[in-house]
Amino acid sequence: MGRSKNKKRGAMGKGPAPFSEIGRRARDLLTKDYNYDQKFSLSIPNPHGMGFTANGVQKGQIFVGDIRSVYRNRKTTVDVKVDTYSSVSTKVTYDVGPGTKAAISFSVPDHKSGKLNVDYLHHHAAIHSSVGLNPSPRLEVSAAIGLKDVAIGGEIGFDTSSSSFTKYNAGISYNKPDFSAALILTDKGQTVKASYAHLVNPSTGTEVAAEMTHRLSSLKNSFSIGSAHKVDSKTLVKTRFSDNGKIAVLSQREWRPKSLVTFSAEYDTKAVDTAPKFGLNIALRP
Numbered sequence: 001m002g003r004s005k006n007k008k009r010g011a012m013g014k015g016p017a018p019f020s021e022i023g024r025r026a027r028d029l030l031t032k033d034y035n036y037d038q039k040f041s042l043s044i045p046n047p048h049g050m051g052f053t054a055n056g057v058q059k060g061q062i063f064v065g066d067i068r069s070v071y072r073n074r075k076t077t078v079d080v081k082v083d084t085y086s087s088v089s090t091k092v093t094y095d096v097g098p099g100t101k102a103a104i105s106f107s108v109p110d111h112k113s114g115k116l117n118v119d120y121l122h123h124h125a126a127i128h129s130s131v132g133l134n135p136s137p138r139l140e141v142s143a144a145i146g147l148k149d150v151a152i153g154g155e156i157g158f159d160t161s162s163s164s165f166t167k168y169n170a171g172i173s174y175n176k177p178d179f180s181a182a183l184i185l186t187d188k189g190q191t192v193k194a195s196y197a198h199l200v201n202p203s204t205g206t207e208v209a210a211e212m213t214h215r216l217s218s219l220k221n222s223f224s225i226g227s228a229h230k231v232d233s234k235t236l237v238k239t240r241f242s243d244n245g246k247i248a249v250l251s252q253r254e255w256r257p258k259s260l261v262t263f264s265a266e267y268d269t270k271a272v273d274t275a276p277k278f279g280l281n282i283a284l285r286p
Helices: 024-031
Strands: 038-044 050-059 062-073 076-083 088-097 100-108 115-122 125-132 138-146 150-159 164-176 179-186 191-201 206-215 220-232 235-242 246-256 259-268 277-284
Touching: 024 179, 024 191, 024 206, 024 220, 138 164
Parallel strands: 038 277
Antiparallel strands: 038 050, 050 062, 062 076, 076 088, 088 100, 100 115, 115 125, 125 138, 138 150, 150 164, 164 179, 179 191, 191 206, 206 220, 220 235, 235 246, 246 259, 259 277
């Protein structure tokens, strides 16, 4: 039901989440499920390990789609996707051992798309590494250390073809069941983001979140605030307001188990001559 609460944790739920999860609780509440296109997806799970998903998106006069098949067998997961541009993407994930996963991904006909990912989760650390499988690969490493509630981490990216760093970011987070706070230094040290999410009423699922962004080079600030509220056990309503004058609302209904209908709208109060944006997302799972 579009819950923004972060559930992804380290090994056996006791360690820190990966670096990419820092600030996610507030980020999800402010951005997740907002959509201003027409989307449709149909997922057909299979208890024997093979599942299929079909997706379609209407963007103006353009329609794009893909068909995805996922096969799971003990320690191995094979994910294959074919899109409307005749591109075939494949990802093979293997559970190497406790807390360790390795994945190889590639796309056809893009012969430079090959990539190897390795993830390691420990009681006090979460490490992710990625390397391109081509003559001039990009290298990426991220790590977070700490506990379930407190984590500090960073990430770095390096392009061997230009011998330059593509990114270097750092962050710290503090999480509790009823609130989450995070501070992230991003954009190669040029931007500071502070976010906070707070569960106001657990019985109604009412939660609020805010994110403040400060750009050190231009000394400009921006912010977004949002809320989420469960009208009932099957209906979620979200709102968002940003300092740029944009107001967004979202309504999500679980009309049958795991099948969702989501309606989104956004209005720019500083562009009164521009029509509001509307989006519809229908996700079916028999």
